[in-house]
Amino acid sequence: MGNNANETNLVKSDETLFAIIEQLRESDGAGVTELAKQLDMAKSSIHKHLHTMVKHGYVVKRNDTYHIGLQFLNFGEYVRDSYDIYHASKSKIHELAERTGEMVWLIIPENGLGWFLYGEKGDSGISEESIVGSWTYLHNNSGGKAILANLPSEQIDNIIDQHGLPTKTENTITDLNTLRTELENIRERGYAVNQGEDIAGIHAVGVPLISDGEIQGALSIAGAAHRFKRDQREQKLAEYLITAADDIEVNLAYQ
Structure with a gap:
């Protein structure tokens, strides 16, 4: 998606978080190693972000694969209803x-x-x-x-x-x-x-x-x-x- 936002005003950790979410959607689920390779990031960093999102319901883990969680549906329905x-x-x-x-x-x-x-x-x-x-x-x-x-x-x-x-x-x-x-x-x-x-x-x-x-x-x-x-x-x-x-x-x- 096109965006002319000033890169200096972006928060790196937030950018990482959104990159992981978008990649999970694009891949229809992925493991830590796969995400690290796709995003060219350290597995330790990927794992920390995933663990945080699992805790809050935005990501779910099935076996060794992470998927987008239903919490996003909750927010999506709220936004549309507004x-x-x-x-x-x-x-x-x-x-x-x-x-x-x-x-x-x-x-x-x-x-x-x-x-x-x-x-x-x-x-x-x-x-x-x-x-x-x-x-x-x-x-x-x-x-x-x-x-x-x-x-x-x-x-x-x-x-x-x-x-x-x-x-x-x-x-x-x-x-x-x-x-x-x-x-x-x-x-x-x-x-x-x-x-x-x-x-x-x-x-x-x-x-x-x-x-x-x-x-x-x-x-x-x-x-x-x-x-x-x-x-x-x-x-x-x-x-x-x-x-x-x-x-x-x-x-x-x-x-």
Whole structure:
């Protein structure tokens, strides 16, 4: 994940701790020797951090392998539950998933990235479980582009300065002028599209969620590219999303 934080302000022990956690997730569990090799660190240091995290429930040990603990789920559920937009959107996301048969996402912006806060699938077979809680760049995602299109120009520039416009697929927009034109088109038509720009073969339509004049997140519908080819299909999904977004924004206003 891109980050321009001043390295001199970082705490080395905290950096080590997060590196271990991230590696445990990436490896789906690992032993002390394996972690020391992957992170190029002393086994004694790795062991101390693991022992501390086991004590507090953030890591569990099964035989000689350490895994991420359920304490993280406890905090994750707490964080998601703290967002009004999550509660305001859940029923509408369920309705859209049933109506369209596609995957429906709630994406929120944080630190210049888009985070998948919640999602439900219809009968399309795309699983949401591995994506909820993960992040995406805003420029290659329909919901992300809907968010960018409703931010001030200065904030858009800051996000691009921080994260750049990295390529995910051959369809990803990586030119700033092209992105600016795309964002202007989104403002004019009221919705964004993603034509295999994040994941090859997956297309999506997204709309912004705005409350009190500020962008709160985005709602999107994603599915296999062959089901999104016709302009009529894209526009119909956009209509569903815009109607749902209006209801969500009303829900937010009265929470």
